[in-house]
Amino acid sequence: MSTPEIRVGDSDLAELEPAVVQSERRRSEWLMTLSEAWRMGRTKIGVGIFLVIIAIAVVGPWVAPYSPTELVAPPFSAPDIPKLWLGSDYIGRDVLTRVLYGGRTVILLALAATVIGLGVGVTLGLITGYARRWIDETIMRLLDVVLAFPQIVLTLLFVSILGPRLWLIVLIVGISHAPRIARVARAATLEVAQRDFVRAAEAFGIARWKILFNEIMPSITSPLLVEFGLRLTYSIGLIAALSFLGFGMQPPSADWGLMINENRIGIVIQPWPVFVPVLLIGILTIATNLIADGLGRALIGIERDTGVG
Amino acid sequence: MPPLLKLILIRVGLGLLTLFLVSVVVFAATQALPGDTARAILGKEAADKARYEALRKQLGLDRPIHEQYIEWLGGVVTGDMGDSLVQDEPVTKLLGRRVVNTFTLVFVAAVLSVPISLLLGSLTALKRDTLFDTSITVGSLSLAALPEFVIGIALILFFATQVLKGAMPAVSRVDPGLPIYQQLKLFILPAVTLTLAVAPYILRILRASTIEVLESEYVMMARLKGLPERLVLNRHALPNALAPALQVTALNLAWLAGGVVVVEYLFAFPGIGSLLVDSVANRDMPMVQAICLIIAAVYVLANLTADILTILVSPRLRTGLR
Numbered sequence: 325m326s327t328p329e330i331r332v333g334d335s336d337l338a339e340l341e342p343a344v345v346q347s348e349r350r351r352s353e354w355l356m357t358l359s360e361a362w363r364m365g366r367t368k369i370g371v372g373i374f375l376v377i378i379a380i381a382v383v384g385p386w387v388a389p390y391s392p393t394e395l396v397a398p399p400f401s402a403p404d405i406p407k408l409w410l411g412s413d414y415i416g417r418d419v420l421t422r423v424l425y426g427g428r429t430v431i432l433l434a435l436a437a438t439v440i441g442l443g444v445g446v447t448l449g450l451i452t453g454y455a456r457r458w459i460d461e462t463i464m465r466l467l468d469v470v471l472a473f474p475q476i477v478l479t480l481l482f483v484s485i486l487g488p489r490l491w492l493i494v495l496i497v498g499i500s501h502a503p504r505i506a507r508v509a510r511a512a513t514l515e516v517a518q519r520d521f522v523r524a525a526e527a528f529g530i531a532r533w534k535i536l537f538n539e540i541m542p543s544i545t546s547p548l549l550v551e552f553g554l555r556l557t558y559s560i561g562l563i564a565a566l567s568f569l570g571f572g573m574q575p576p577s578a579d580w581g582l583m584i585n586e587n588r589i590g591i592v593i594q595p596w597p598v599f600v601p602v603l604l605i606g607i608l609t610i611a612t613n614l615i616a617d618g619l620g621r622a623l624i625g626i627e628r629d630t631g632v633g
Numbered sequence: 634m635p636p637l638l639k640l641i642l643i644r645v646g647l648g649l650l651t652l653f654l655v656s657v658v659v660f661a662a663t664q665a666l667p668g669d670t671a672r673a674i675l676g677k678e679a680a681d682k683a684r685y686e687a688l689r690k691q692l693g694l695d696r697p698i699h700e701q702y703i704e705w706l707g708g709v710v711t712g713d714m715g716d717s718l719v720q721d722e723p724v725t726k727l728l729g730r731r732v733v734n735t736f737t738l739v740f741v742a743a744v745l746s747v748p749i750s751l752l753l754g755s756l757t758a759l760k761r762d763t764l765f766d767t768s769i770t771v772g773s774l775s776l777a778a779l780p781e782f783v784i785g786i787a788l789i790l791f792f793a794t795q796v797l798k799g800a801m802p803a804v805s806r807v808d809p810g811l812p813i814y815q816q817l818k819l820f821i822l823p824a825v826t827l828t829l830a831v832a833p834y835i836l837r838i839l840r841a842s843t844i845e846v847l848e849s850e851y852v853m854m855a856r857l858k859g860l861p862e863r864l865v866l867n868r869h870a871l872p873n874a875l876a877p878a879l880q881v882t883a884l885n886l887a888w889l890a891g892g893v894v895v896v897e898y899l900f901a902f903p904g905i906g907s908l909l910v911d912s913v914a915n916r917d918m919p920m921v922q923a924i925c926l927i928i929a930a931v932y933v934l935a936n937l938t939a940d941i942l943t944i945l946v947s948p949r950l951r952t953g954l955r
């Protein structure tokens with residue numbers, strides 16, 4: 325924290341005191357948003373489900389009965405409890421084992437893409453919201469170009485150039501989030517930039533990039549929390565979809581998206597290796613969306629109560 | 634110039650600018666390829682320097698990049714997008730029937746999703762906080778979260794392979810030899826998948842905007858004037874609530890253009906989405922370029938339409954007050 329030190333006694337500066345206090349209040353607002361969101365049932369349900377899926381993904385490999393690449397039965401064997409809880413997949417590997425192994429990649433890659441999107445989007449949103457004029461115009465126009473491509477199409481365009489590489493997919497999914505996040509960050513920045521504590525910092529002659537990152541950024545955390553939850557939901561869907569299309573995780577990896585693709589042909593005789601990954605991806609996205617929705621509602625509630633925004 | 638016309642012209646100009654930049658990005662995609670088209674066509678024979686140079690000259694690759702771009706763009710505008718690298722035929726010829734299939738699919742999905750979501754969106758707003766509202770809201774929140782392939786596979790498991798075995802076809806291989814209206818059954822599951830994926834967004838936005846308008850001062854004013862409730866809703870509330878909904882509707886129709894990629898692949902539906910997936914796997918760049926350009930153009934035009942409709946329908950904007 326680097327709020328300007330204020331010498332009381334100088335009449336002009338003394339007036340700025342309440343502005344600084346206000347800045348402190350804004351800083352803790354995201355904590356308020358969190359606690360307000362936690363009061364809502366939907367947030368608790370979302371967090372609960374999310375933790376269960378994370379637990380499956382993290383602990384899964386330790387409790388899996390077989391190795392994820394071991395052939396344990398004829399292809400597409402039906403479930404046989406207690407030996408094969410969910411049957412076998414298209415080349416005869418244990419489905420339960422592969423389900424237990426397959427969550428890590430989806431969750432980690434989706435998280436990485438979301439963090440990249442947030443990093444790029446927030447930086448651009450802060451700059452455009454605070455710089456305005458031609459920098460704002462230029463950057464927003466360029467972001468419109470990224471927005472003109474549906475996220476999956478943009479990713480496929482780059483995959484067609486550089487091949488199906490994991491880092492590329494994570495990077496492009498992240499970048500395709502950036503314009504949407506930048507719009508939210510920009511709107512919040514525009515509003516905060518009008519506040520007294522920013523005006524005060526400007527009057528002190530503090531470097532504008534310092535004001536941007538030390539004064540404004542902490543004040544726009546709440547809407548960004550909502551964005552994080554929302555973009556994580558979409559990242560999970562996109563990353564899983566790309567594996568499902570065959571451009572994400574490659575065989576013989578155990579990955580929920582890839583499992584769906586590999587075992588689709590056997591869906592009539594052995595639905596489990598398709599159904600279980602689909603179910604887990606589905607409830608994971610519902611959980612993250614519930615959390616995002618809870619945060620969003622908390623934010624709206626707080627803004628209404630405090631007359632902010 | 635009247636302010637309304639000026640507003641619309643500015644939007645059109647910005648839309649054209651975006652389209653232009655999109656074409657630059659798509660063109661640049663091939664330029665970023667390791668090696669060029671000549672190398673891609675010749676493969677190992679590219680080691681033969683003389684042949685490689687000759688082909689480069691023939692394809693015009695030895696000319697400055699901006700000249701190549703202008704020629705490529707000219708081709709795009711006149712409907713010549715080059716030849717597919719995989720099937721030795723013009724891209725536009727291979728695309729024809731598939732474009733029709735995809736647009737039919739998107740059209741069916743739009744016809745299903747827009748009225749349903751508009752109706753449910755305004756009804757939930759009018760019957761706010763009732764059991765009806767809560768169940769629709771929670772249901773749409775969950776649906777909105779689900780990736781489209783999750784919805785599609787759930788429908789396949791339910792209607793095609795497991796629960797109601799054979800009620801619907803699990804794959805939608807539309808036969809190019811038959812007219813579309815004879816094969817509408819093949820469009821149902823993919824269209825319903827797209828509908829369920831897109832409708833929740835329109836519904837939620839419309840609900841929120843209707844509520845906002847119903848609580849606004851001018852609606853309260855209209856009520857205080859003693860206008861009948863029906864008139865308050867029809868003349869004052871709904872037109873203003875419709876503006877953001879139009880925007881979201883067009884936006885989501887644009888989203889459908891991207892959503893078709895995964896859904897068509899899932900149902901083996903012969904449209905431009907599944908062709909995009911195949912072309913990316915085969916690195917058939919002219920085809921990838923053409924499809925990306927079509928999808929992006931649809932998106933930009935849908936957005937533009939949304940903006941213009943918003944300007945025309947919203948009394949606040951129409952009078953030039955922002």
